[in-house]
Structures are given as structure tokens and as C-alpha cells.
Amino acid sequence: MQVTDRATGPFDPPTAFAVPGRIAVSNRAAAVWQRAVLTEVRRETPTVSTFRFAVPGWQGHLAGQHLMLRLTAADGYTAQRHYSLASPPDDSGHIELTLAHAEGGEVSGHLHTVARVGDAVEVRGPLSGFFAWPGDRPALLLGAGSGVVPLMSMVRHHRSHRLAVPLRLFVSARTREDLIYAGAYGEETTPVLTREGERRRLAPDHLAPCFGVGAPAWEAYVCGSNAFAEHASRMLVDLGQPVERIRIERFG
Numbered sequence: 001m002q003v004t005d006r007a008t009g010p011f012d013p014p015t016a017f018a019v020p021g022r023i024a025v026s027n028r029a030a031a032v033w034q035r036a037v038l039t040e041v042r043r044e045t046p047t048v049s050t051f052r053f054a055v056p057g058w059q060g061h062l063a064g065q066h067l068m069l070r071l072t073a074a075d076g077y078t079a080q081r082h083y084s085l086a087s088p089p090d091d092s093g094h095i096e097l098t099l100a101h102a103e104g105g106e107v108s109g110h111l112h113t114v115a116r117v118g119d120a121v122e123v124r125g126p127l128s129g130f131f132a133w134p135g136d137r138p139a140l141l142l143g144a145g146s147g148v149v150p151l152m153s154m155v156r157h158h159r160s161h162r163l164a165v166p167l168r169l170f171v172s173a174r175t176r177e178d179l180i181y182a183g184a185y186g187e188e189t190t191p192v193l194t195r196e197g198e199r200r201r202l203a204p205d206h207l208a209p210c211f212g213v214g215a216p217a218w219e220a221y222v223c224g225s226n227a228f229a230e231h232a233s234r235m236l237v238d239l240g241q242p243v244e245r246i247r248i249e250r251f252g
Contacts, residue, residue, distance in 0.1 A: 033070065033122045034058065036095070038115055044180045048146065050086060050098045051111055055123060061089050062132035063154040064221065067125030069097070071107055079106040084149040084223075084249075085126065088156035095123070098149045098180060131221065131249045135163050138216035140241075142202065142232045144172040147224030148180050150249065154221070155188060166216045172202050172228065202228075204235050211239045223249045 036053035043049050061067075063085075070080040087096035101112040115121075133139050133154045141151040148171045158167045169189040173179040175196045185191065192202045210218065220241050222232045229250045236246055 030125050030127060032057075033124050036069075036121050036123045038117050038119045038121070039094070040117065041115075044098060044182075045178055048098060048100045048180050049112060050096055051115075052087075052094060052096045053121070053123070054093060055095055056093055058093060058095060058123075061085055061095075061126035062129070062134055063089055063157040064132040064150045065126035065128060066131075066150070067095070067097075067123050067127060069107060070122040070124070071110055072122070079110075081107045082127070084153070086149045086152055088153055088160050090157075090160060098146065098152075100146050131223070131247050133157070133219065133221065135161060135165065137219045138166040139168075140207075140210055140218040140220045140236075141167070141169040142171075142207075142220065142222045142224075142236075143169070144202075144224035144228040144232075145178075146180060147222075147228065147249070147251065150223055151221060152181055152184070158188070159186075166218075168210055170202055170206060172224070202232060202235070204239060207235060207239055211241070218245065220246045221249075222246065224251070226250050 034055055034057045036055045038051060039054050040052040041049055042052070066082050066084045068080055068082050070078055072078045083097045083099065085095055086098045087094065099108045099111060102108045131150060135157055139154060139158070141154060143151045151169055151171070155167065155169055167188050169185070170192060171179070171189060172192045172194060174194050176182060176193060179191055179193070190206060192198065192206060194201055218241060220236050222229050222236070224232070229248050233246055233248055237243060
């Protein structure tokens with residue numbers, strides 16, 4: 001997912017809500033450009049692929065963080081974009097990015113149509129602790145489209161460490177063909193298809209069981225378009241989720 005906007009809205013907590021001291025990776029390490037070699041490409045949907053890179057110097061990240069990727073042409077021209085990390089934090093020496101092929105996109109277009117296994121790019125990160133989930137508290141994850149990418153990093157972290165804290169993921173897509181990671185979901189995930197099956201948006205009755213008597217004290221993570229972020233965050237507030245425990249990342 002390309003992250004293009006982290007501006008706060010009426011239901012976004014301020015970025016200062018990110019808890020200092022949780023980010024184990026030093027700012028110095030995140031400021032250095034590192035060579036990343038493409039080792040695998042996996043098709044997720046007709047327009048979305050996952051790109052796996054070997055980055056020997058990668059010092060780790062937290063689920064939910066992102067990085068900056070830079071391409072440099074032979075004439076010295078550079079293009080760089082922010083992308084969410086899809087891989088779990090403990091995937092040593094490797095990172096994965098899941099990108100939609102954006103129309104006219106310099107970087108996504110290059111990776112989807114030009115790049116081949118063995119090609120190298122540069123990456124810098126991890127960046128931002130605001131949307132990170134270290135796995136220390138119950139997580140309620142709401143994503144739409146490619147907004148599921150950083151949330152999948154959280155799911156993978158939860159699985160790989162067999163964490164005892166509750167985690168639930170609600171992911172919205174138009175059809176099953178458009179559902180990123182369709183074959184990777186388990187009991188923690190509820191897909192919501194807007195043009196198949198129920199044919200409706202994520203709704204309060206989808207989320208209501210998460211807010212019954214004895215429900216966990218969720219940390220909510222919302223990622224998607226601006227419209228989805230507003231819709232999902234309003235539902236959470238209406239269901240009783242404290243505003244200060246809603247973290248929102250938008251794109252587009």
C-alpha cells in the first residue's frame with residue numbers, strides 16, 4: 001500500500017498518541033538508504049502484487065510501520081514513495097511490500113511491469129511509530145482495499161508469536177477477486193464484500209459482537225481511503241470505542 005496521507009480528521013487521535021519508547025529500531029538506522037534486492041513476486045489480485053526483497057542490513061520493524069522506497073534511473077533521476085510493510089517484524093533480512101499497480105504511477109508501474117527478480121532498489125526505514133502495533137494489547141483492525149497491507153503485518157506477527165492478546169480483522173473489498181491475501185485469512189478475519197455476498201459496506205452489526213459485555217479494551221487500527229477511514233472511525237466511536245484508542249492511516 002502506498003501511504004500518501006496521514007493527516008488527522010475529526011476522529012483521528014493526534015500523532016503524539018504514539019507511545020514513545022516502543023520503537024526498537026534507532027532513528028539513525030532508519031535514516032540510512034539500504035540496498036534491497038527483489039527475490040520474489042507474488043500476484044495477489046489482477047492489479048495487486050507482493051514484492052519480496054532481501055535487505056541484509058534491515059534492523060527490523062514493528063507491525064504497521066512503513067518505509068520509503070527509491071528508484072534511480074541511469075541519468076540520475078530519482079523517484080521515491082512511502083509504502084506500508086506487509087511482512088512480519090521477525091522476517092529476518094527480508095521485507096515484503098504489497099502494491100497496487102497505480103495508473104501512471106512511476107514506482108508502482110516500474111515494479112509491476114519492468115522490475116525482475118535480481119533487480120535492486122533502495123529502501124529507508126522503518127518510519128513512524130504512530131500506526132505500529134507491538135503486540136502488547138488487543139487489536140481491532142479495520143481495512144479496505146490495499147489498506148489491509150499494514151494490518152496483515154499485524155496478523156502475521158500475532159500468528160508467528162502465537163500471541164494471547166485478542167486480535168480481530170475486518171477487511172472490505174468489492175469482490176473476492178479484489179480481496180488482497182484472500183487465501184491467507186483465518187478465524188481472526190471477517191471479509192466484507194460490497195459487490196458480492198452481502199453486497200454492503202462494513203456496518204455496525206459486523207463490529208457489534210466485538211463490543212459486548214466483557215469485550216477486550218481494544219486498540220483500533222483503521223486503514224483505507226479517506227471515505228473508509230471516516231466511515232469506520234465514526235462507527236467505532238458510536239459503538240463506544242474511545243477516540244484516543246483509534247489510530248487511523250489514510251491513503252489516496
